[in-house]
Amino acid sequence: MKSFLLAFVLLALASSFASAFDPSPLQDFCVAIDEPKNAVFVNGKFCKDPKLAKAGDFYFSVKMPGDTNNPVGSNVSAVNVDKIPGLNTLGISAARIDFAPYGQNPPHTHPRATEILVVLEGTLLVGFVTSNPNNTLISKVLNKGDVFVFPIGLVHFQFNIGKTNALAFAGLSSQNPGVITIADAVFGSNPPINPDFLAKAFMLDVKVVKDLQAKFQMDD
Template sequence: MKGFLLAFVLLALTSSFASAFDPSPLQDFCVAVDDPLNGVFVNGKFCKDPNLAEADDFSSSVKLPGDTNNPVGSYVTAVNVDEIRGLNTLGISAARIDFAPYGQNPPHTHPRATEILVVLEGTLLVGFVTSNPNNTLITKVLNKGDVFVFPISLIHFQFNVGKTNAIAFAGLSSQNPGVITIANAVFGSDPPIEPNFLARAFQLDVDMVKDLQAKFGMDGN
């Protein structure tokens, strides 16, 4: 009997931990609403009355290209719950990424999502780096129609190696994948990280660190 009770408790705890992360929806959909007074509380979220749902709650458009006239030469048009309210609780989002010639999507991570990328136009050099201690670079040149996967939370990038514009479309396994651009996070934090610490961490001159902080800081973005 004691063995049975112990097994039962362990099973209950395991089930509890398993269901505590991103549980499956208990209804067909949960169209997010800003005002809880006009919503129905379902599965831990304020949702629009499902009887009032309409096609526009599940639709958006990425037909227009993003403005790539910026220092990195790329623009990410997110398609998340802010653009499609019907994505709420469904655990998925997307993005259109436009690249100018030789534009790049700098090294970054999505802490809560795996990303799958398909190239619609152009040629991209893409890659990700594995975790410590190996830090292995996995990289490939993609052409129109090619697909590549970036595992959850690993540092990855895309670079347009062609002389023409490039377009890619990404799917992400979270309605809120998050994004941490490495250089912006390290050298553009608010308040700034102590320059001497960063100089030692990155084996750089302190003046170079201060220059990078000036470029990536709030006033330099």
């Protein structure tokens, strides 16, 4: 429990000193509620009467490990506005990331958030790639107690290089950071992207592309 508390204190302090990517709120809080007509809206959610707010609106537990029995050997337990309604308009969210031995959080991006990662258990190889034209890999091996930052929008990853389970917590500078897993988006899109186009774009044989598309669409 002390490790969990330390991780969340670090994430909270980092967020309090950083400018959130989401617009700053104009009220103490705006606990999210479902609008009766299920209207479509661009930003945020409808708010509960603040006089009716309760502790449960600002609470969610991630003390239980996520299931890592999957092809990538990891599990991301997102703690966003859908899990904590009180996060609405506050420009922050979090995630618990569990890794099996040699499990990975594959290359992905968060289009709306910078991420700060705290390692609680295990040894992770992490990194991100800068934008064109340099595409520089910035990478580091992290151990328990280490912290690393992934800038907004850049492709990044985490890989458990140890023989034991690993655990990390992430803070993100948006209540809804979004996630785009590169391989899933490219080869698992629905409907599929033209394989001839992908073959040329990735300099691969078209048969390889079709095999990848079949694999990622099957996983979906």
